[in-house]
Amino acid sequence: MMPKLDATHDPARRSWVEAANRADSDFPIQNLPWAVFTRAGEQPRGGIAIGDGIVDLKAASEARLFSGAAAETARAASAPVLNDAMALGARSAAALREQLSDLLRADGRERARLEARAATFLVSMQGAQLCLPVTVGAFTDFLSSIFHTKRMGRNNLPPSYKYQPIAYNSRASSVRIGGETIVRPKGEFRAEAGEVGYGPESSLDFELEMAAVIGPGNALGAPIPIAEAADHIFGYCLLNDWSARGIQRWESQPLGPFLGKSFCTSISPWIVTAEALAPFRAPAFKRDGDDPPPFSHLSDEADLKEGGLDINLEAFWRTAAMRSRGAAPTRVTRTNANALYWTFTQMVTHHTVNGCNLRPGDLIASGTVSGPTDDSRACIAELNGNGTMPLTIGEEKRLWLEDGDDVIFRARAERHGHVSIGFGECSGVIGPMVAG
Numbered sequence: 001m002m003p004k005l006d007a008t009h010d011p012a013r014r015s016w017v018e019a020a021n022r023a024d025s026d027f028p029i030q031n032l033p034w035a036v037f038t039r040a041g042e043q044p045r046g047g048i049a050i051g052d053g054i055v056d057l058k059a060a061s062e063a064r065l066f067s068g069a070a071a072e073t074a075r076a077a078s079a080p081v082l083n084d085a086m087a088l089g090a091r092s093a094a095a096l097r098e099q100l101s102d103l104l105r106a107d108g109r110e111r112a113r114l115e116a117r118a119a120t121f122l123v124s125m126q127g128a129q130l131c132l133p134v135t136v137g138a139f140t141d142f143l144s145s146i147f148h149t150k151r152m153g154r155n156n157l158p159p160s161y162k163y164q165p166i167a168y169n170s171r172a173s174s175v176r177i178g179g180e181t182i183v184r185p186k187g188e189f190r191a192e193a194g195e196v197g198y199g200p201e202s203s204l205d206f207e208l209e210m211a212a213v214i215g216p217g218n219a220l221g222a223p224i225p226i227a228e229a230a231d232h233i234f235g236y237c238l239l240n241d242w243s244a245r246g247i248q249r250w251e252s253q254p255l256g257p258f259l260g261k262s263f264c265t266s267i268s269p270w271i272v273t274a275e276a277l278a279p280f281r282a283p284a285f286k287r288d289g290d291d292p293p294p295f296s297h298l299s300d301e302a303d304l305k306e307g308g309l310d311i312n313l314e315a316f317w318r319t320a321a322m323r324s325r326g327a328a329p330t331r332v333t334r335t336n337a338n339a340l341y342w343t344f345t346q347m348v349t350h351h352t353v354n355g356c357n358l359r360p361g362d363l364i365a366s367g368t369v370s371g372p373t374d375d376s377r378a379c380i381a382e383l384n385g386n387g388t389m390p391l392t393i394g395e396e397k398r399l400w401l402e403d404g405d406d407v408i409f410r411a412r413a414e415r416h417g418h419v420s421i422g423f424g425e426c427s428g429v430i431g432p433m434v435a436g
């Protein structure tokens, strides 16, 4: 079932953590996203963001701040990765969200007692280092934006595009949280003139994507029906599917991308729960009248009505020179997750329709979230017309990413009558090429 609105979404609710009440905060009391964090010399453990702080779920557990299913969930989330806590399912996550929202609310009954003890369970974000929140057992990358698919295919769609969500199995071992250096890959490519070469990738690109993080999995041989698919999605994060276009072009026939994608993928450290996004659901993509309707296993009334997500996504690009003089990064993309032709629930159902099993912590990425307009092109290959039109970044010209450039993704869900929530950042700076 799609998550529903309850008191935790109440726009009037404020927190005694003052920074959470600022209009531009990504982490108001209505959000409460999950991450894993550590501080010098300490074990990584789960935490939940509130304003400029992190609720330390291990410390809060030990202080017995929660009861029932919420206590069980917080205990599971005290581990160095969140797979086991996410596997408990939406009801457990909702129980924790409900109790934590009550503990943090400005008009809560126990406010004075909690505020006095805040130092024992509330950590400053500034002093904390965020870690990969889950052990990523599998990472699947879909191709759910019809606009991206058309631009990249010079207006041709693959024949099955409107019948089923298309995906490939990408690499899980090289998924990292944002903030790390992206090492320029080396590989084989074919130059314009036709000769084949080997060396550092010169056409390095980003792809602005969203990913669903799987909560409870399914058994091998037991597909997830579309009406139950939402129960298997714990939450969502931003994802940068860094792409080496030269390597990708040369290697992709007939089996699809391999080394052009597997060198590194960045995700945002904060996982926004599906429940937090309940106010920002949107109808599924409106298909053209002559598009084939999805087969019955991919079609569901609730999914049609609210299977989409209304989330604004932005990509920023900054050169090393801009960074050294403190200049603001150049925004190159402004798009929305509601541009996706397929919903995440359709992707999850399609993924399992052959009996394939998903496991807690698996990443199901949307593919590049490009929209119909020029400013919503969500990768460089679209923005530069497949390498033909340089972009202006700050005061410099760029065709592709150069060493020292960084890319920053941000996302916010905004809707009239609701408190906006954000995803934090997913960033990466391009470093020199891989050794050897």
Ligand code: CA
Pocket: 141, 207, 209, 241, 367, 368
């Ligand atoms: Ca991709």
